[in-house]
Amino acid sequence: MKKIATMLLLMVTFGMVFAGAASAGDVNTTVLDENGNPVVVTNPGDNVAVEVNASAKGTAVTDPWVAVNVTPNSTLQLQANKAVMWFNGVMYKNDDPVFGGFFFWWQQGQEWVWDIGQISDMDANDNAQLIVPAIVSGVGKITVNANFMEFYPSEARSIILDSDSYSFLSVPCPPPCRGATVPMQTTGSPLAVAALGLLSIIGGTVYGKLR
Numbered sequence: 001m002k003k004i005a006t007m008l009l010l011m012v013t014f015g016m017v018f019a020g021a022a023s024a025g026d027v028n029t030t031v032l033d034e035n036g037n038p039v040v041v042t043n044p045g046d047n048v049a050v051e052v053n054a055s056a057k058g059t060a061v062t063d064p065w066v067a068v069n070v071t072p073n074s075t076l077q078l079q080a081n082k083a084v085m086w087f088n089g090v091m092y093k094n095d096d097p098v099f100g101g102f103f104f105w106w107q108q109g110q111e112w113v114w115d116i117g118q119i120s121d122m123d124a125n126d127n128a129q130l131i132v133p134a135i136v137s138g139v140g141k142i143t144v145n146a147n148f149m150e151f152y153p154s155e156a157r158s159i160i161l162d163s164d165s166y167s168f169l170s171v172p173c174p175p176p177c178r179g180a181t182v183p184m185q186t187t188g189s190p191l192a193v194a195a196l197g198l199l200s201i202i203g204g205t206v207y208g209k210l211r
Helices: 002-023 189-210
Strands: 025-032 047-056 064-071 076-078 084-087 090-093 103-106 111-114 127-136 140-152 157-170
Touching: 025 064, 025 140, 047 064, 047 076, 047 140
Parallel strands: 025 157
Antiparallel strands: 025 047, 047 127, 064 111, 064 140, 076 127, 084 090, 084 127, 103 111, 140 157
């Protein structure tokens, strides 16, 4: 009986630790079309935007970051250089020479990293938002996954505070198809204008959901 009681006590203790970690942060992700609406069905070559919102819930989060990955791989081409981050209402651009570089591909982990902590640690009830323009490059079910993490330097490890995912469907479109006339590799003016227009539509208005 004493051994069973000890095991139960350990289970309760671990449960409190993980419950505390889970309640420390909240993350949600979605994929938006050019009108700022959640994507349900789209086509290869379409311009979309990946949106990730992270918030500290009731307690501070040190060295916060979000792991973002797309499954299947290469079905969504994220335009990292055009990524924009909002932190408590202040906007930062990923290509900024001073504050940029907070969103990047991590080769070792084979995932995208949104390093919120590069801008600031998160105090209780702080909010951060990431918007990344992207181009649909595959067909079938596409899922964007986000894991909100807190890094512990003393232990050299991160723990997951919260997770979320968003799925949508990409289907081939009959000719003439916009995806066929706008090459996915092209970074010229049509794509740049579309991306800038997408950010101007989505950026400030979507952030209002967090206020």
